[in-house]
Amino acid sequence: MLEIKGVTKEYETNIKALDNINLTLKPSNIVGFIGRNGAGKTTLLEIITGLISPTQGEIIFKENNQSKNQFIGYMEDNPSFYEQLTVFEMLQYINLIRKLNLQHKELENILIKVELLDKKNTFISELSRGMKQRLGYIIATLHSPKILLLDEPFTGLDPHHLKIMKATISSYAKSGNLVVFSTHIFSFAAQLCDQLIFINKGKIKSIIDSVQKEKWDEERINQEFERIIAR
Numbered sequence: 001m002l003e004i005k006g007v008t009k010e011y012e013t014n015i016k017a018l019d020n021i022n023l024t025l026k027p028s029n030i031v032g033f034i035g036r037n038g039a040g041k042t043t044l045l046e047i048i049t050g051l052i053s054p055t056q057g058e059i060i061f062k063e064n065n066q067s068k069n070q071f072i073g074y075m076e077d078n079p080s081f082y083e084q085l086t087v088f089e090m091l092q093y094i095n096l097i098r099k100l101n102l103q104h105k106e107l108e109n110i111l112i113k114v115e116l117l118d119k120k121n122t123f124i125s126e127l128s129r130g131m132k133q134r135l136g137y138i139i140a141t142l143h144s145p146k147i148l149l150l151d152e153p154f155t156g157l158d159p160h161h162l163k164i165m166k167a168t169i170s171s172y173a174k175s176g177n178l179v180v181f182s183t184h185i186f187s188f189a190a191q192l193c194d195q196l197i198f199i200n201k202g203k204i205k206s207i208i209d210s211v212q213k214e215k216w217d218e219e220r221i222n223q224e225f226e227r228i229i230a231r
Contacts, residue, residue, distance in 0.1 A: 001024065001025070001026055001027065001061075001062040002023075002024070002025040002048070002059070002060070002061060002062075002147060002178060003023070003025075003059070003060040003061075003062065004022060004024075004025075004044075004048070004057070004059055004060075005022060005057055005058050005059075006020055006022060006056060006057035006058070007020070007021040007022075007044070007047060007056070007058070007059070008020055008055050008057055009040075009043055009047065009052070009054050009055050009202075010055040010056075016202050017040050017043045017202050018040045018043055018044055018047070018054070018202045018203075019201075019202045019203045020056075020057070020203070021044060021057070021203075021204060022204075023197065023204070025178055025180065025195075026178065027146070027176055027177060027178050028173055028174065028176050028177070029173060029178055029194045029195055030169065030170070030179045030180075030181075030192050030193050030194050030195075031178070031179070031180045031181075031193060031194065031195045031196075031197060032180075032181060032182070032183055032189040032193040032195070032196045032197065032211075033045070033180065033181070033182040033183070033197050034182075034183065034186070034189060034196055034197065034198045034199065034221070034225060035182075035184075035198060035200055036184070036200065036229065037184075039199045039200050039201065039202070040199050040201070040202040041182035041199055042077065042151055042182065043202075044199070045074070045149045045151055045180070047059065048072070048149060048180075049072055049149060050072075051074075061147070070143065070145070071145050071146045071147060072145050072147045072148075072149065073140035073141050073142075073143065073145035073147070073148045073149065074140055074149045074150075074151075075133075075136045075137055075139070075140040075149070075150045075151060075153060076136070076151050077151040077152040077155065078132075078155070079132055079133065079135070079136030079139070081124045081135070081136075081139075083123070083124045083125035084123065085123070085124055086120070086121050086122060086123055086124070087111070087116060087119050087120055087121070087122055087124060087135060088107065088111075088120045088121060090124060090135065090139070091107045091110070091111070091138070091139070091142070092107065094139055094142050095107065095142065098142065100142065100143055102142070110138050110142070111138070113138070113168060114134040114135075114137060114138055114161075114164060114168065115134070115161065115164065116131065116134055116138075119131060128156070129155070129156030130156040130157045130158060130161055132156070133153065133155060133156050133157055133165075134157075134165070136153075137153060137168070141172065146176075146177050146178065147177070147180070148172060148177060148178070148179045148180070149180050149181070150169075150179070150180070150181035150182070151182050152181075152182055152183060152184075153165060153169070153181050153183075154183060154185055162188075166188065166191060169181070169192060170192060173194075186218045186221040186222050186225070187218040189211075189218075189221055190211065190216055190220075190221055193211045193212075194209075194210075194211055194212060195207065195208065195209055195211060196208040196211055196216070198224060198225065200228050200229055200231070205228040206224060206228055208224070
């Protein structure tokens with residue numbers, strides 16, 4: 001379980017990127033952060049990961065005895081890599097530094113899941129944006145984190161690989177893990193999420209707890225979004 005208590009992030013300009021965020025997020029759920037660019041979604045994800053510190057408040061990880069980098073996986077928007085490495089060399093590097101001891105065949109099977117095996121020996125610098133997104137996802141999940149954070153994971157994916165990514169994310173959550181992603185694509189939020197959190201100007205404006213049960217669709221999510229940003 002992940003608890004966010006009174007998290008505020010204020011910069012030297014006295015601008016609050018986040019203002020008193022309070023949330024409890026549970027395992028086996030897919031949670032979507034919905035908001036405009038600059039609403040605070042990425043800042044909140046980065047605070048959860050520990051990449052940046054809050055000005056006030058705290059992040060509490062319950063029932064976890066591992067260090068944070070063991071039970072959290074994070075894929076940033078437009079993931080960065082060692083571009084001079086091949087796809088497989090990058091996986092081998094992550095496997096080594098995380099001391100995962102995954103075998104050659106296991107790494108190949110992971111590439112198969114996101115249809116990157118044919119790019120195994122391709123330099124990362126030669127990959128398309130969508131291919132880099134898929135590589136970023138498997139790197140974020142290589143150590144099987146209990147909490148997976150994804151910043152705009154669907155950017156650059158074609159319809160076929162969007163379908164694969166959605167199925168992969170859904171399966172990951174069903175294995176008992178918490179998945180949190182930011183998006184501005186409401187159709188994906190409607191199809192995937194158990195919970196939607198609408199963020200505007202650094203504040204939580206609305207929380208929808210039963211997205212699938214109440215059959216929220218793209219149009220309904222868009223209406224809620226427009227209502228919130230009009231305030």
